Amino acid sequence: MTEEHRVTEEPRTRRRQARGERRMADILDAAAKVFAQLGYEKATTNAIAAAAGISPGSLYQFFPNKEAIAQALADRFVAEMGGTHRTAFENLDFAALDLDELLDRVVDPIVAFNVANPGFKALFARPDMPAGLTGAAQPIQSALLGRVAAILAALDPELPDEDRDRAARVLVRIFQAMLPAVVDAPEPERPAEVRELKKVLRGYLAPIARED
Amino acid sequence: MTEEHRVTEEPRTRRRQARGERRMADILDAAAKVFAQLGYEKATTNAIAAAAGISPGSLYQFFPNKEAIAQALADRFVAEMGGTHRTAFENLDFAALDLDELLDRVVDPIVAFNVANPGFKALFARPDMPAGLTGAAQPIQSALLGRVAAILAALDPELPDEDRDRAARVLVRIFQAMLPAVVDAPEPERPAEVRELKKVLRGYLAPIARED
């Protein structure tokens, strides 16, 4: 038993040099671009490697397979989105705002994030993923669902959990459905698309918001 | 010039026997099943042939390629949908109905059609298609868009064409987005999903409908 004083302990994160960390970031940047252009399924790992300026073999030194790339990219997106909008969401006095203001404050930043990161919706709004939602899309989905549910709870504290979660699912689904139209719209027509998105959300939320 | 008294005239539809027509229908049935289970991209032509009980070679005696199968299936869906619901749509006195009744009359048959034909949404609500919407999904999309636009025009004849078409696109998109949740829901929970779908549609339509 004296063979190893430090047990092999599952190879969670292998030793990595600074250059390697940079490479991983480059690969994720490249993957975001390629996913944005082609979607998850049609994006090839060789294309991602080429976009990152490395060989396929090098790519697989950092990620065990294609899904892991999407996973890591999704995790990074979740982190960035959280970091960017935490302040915008947290100290909002929901009761004091009317519905239109609330929608502006919540929708606009998310739209801006998606316009700035076109690869996001490739992982979030596409049904390409392997094994349904299990995989890369799930953490993103869960993150948004949680935030929307929290807003709903603030809007109407009386709302039963079941109804609140169902409404959150519906709202996220609407968002998913309308996002491509907003993001892919040419600059001049984007505000109109955003306006329609807010109309849909407002129409669904209005009966919930006025808890009379 | 006496070579052929009957010019070859482009081989539009090749001579086909009754057995062949039946085979084509069988193939489309099989394709609907496979598309429903796997989506367009992941469905293999060999799997469709196997599901139809024929060999890959025989399949390609009737359809030149995979997309043509989807195209033909989409055309058949459009025809069936039109035949089923024409009466339901045509002689509706929109002005006399309130919004909830109108939604019931329009949404319920379409939902029923989709529950009965689970392959439909694989062609209608999936972004798998080759070359964007060009291809099989387009005729379905156009058919629905036209009907929705007609209803909107009846609801508010003053509505400018541009606004009406945009609203129609939004409504169809919402339908697309919510349909999978409705169709894939287990029997007992389906009515609840349908109710949410109608809530969303009603919320968006209400400001358009009351043309005060």
Added chain:
DNA sequence: CGAGAATACGAGCAATCGCTCGCGTTTACT
């Protein structure tokens, strides 16, 4: 410096998929 790990390469393997091709069988028509 020297050893071992991390990084890097890119040809190419194994599996998949849309589709073809050669050939045999059945049907329609004269």
Added chain:
DNA sequence: AGTAAACGCGAGCGATTGCTCGTATTCTCG
């Protein structure tokens, strides 16, 4: 009966794709 076209088969081709492997280079640290 005889002919041509329609129907049918299934092995497998050509292209693609996720990923591997042998090998070479660079970095870290004692």
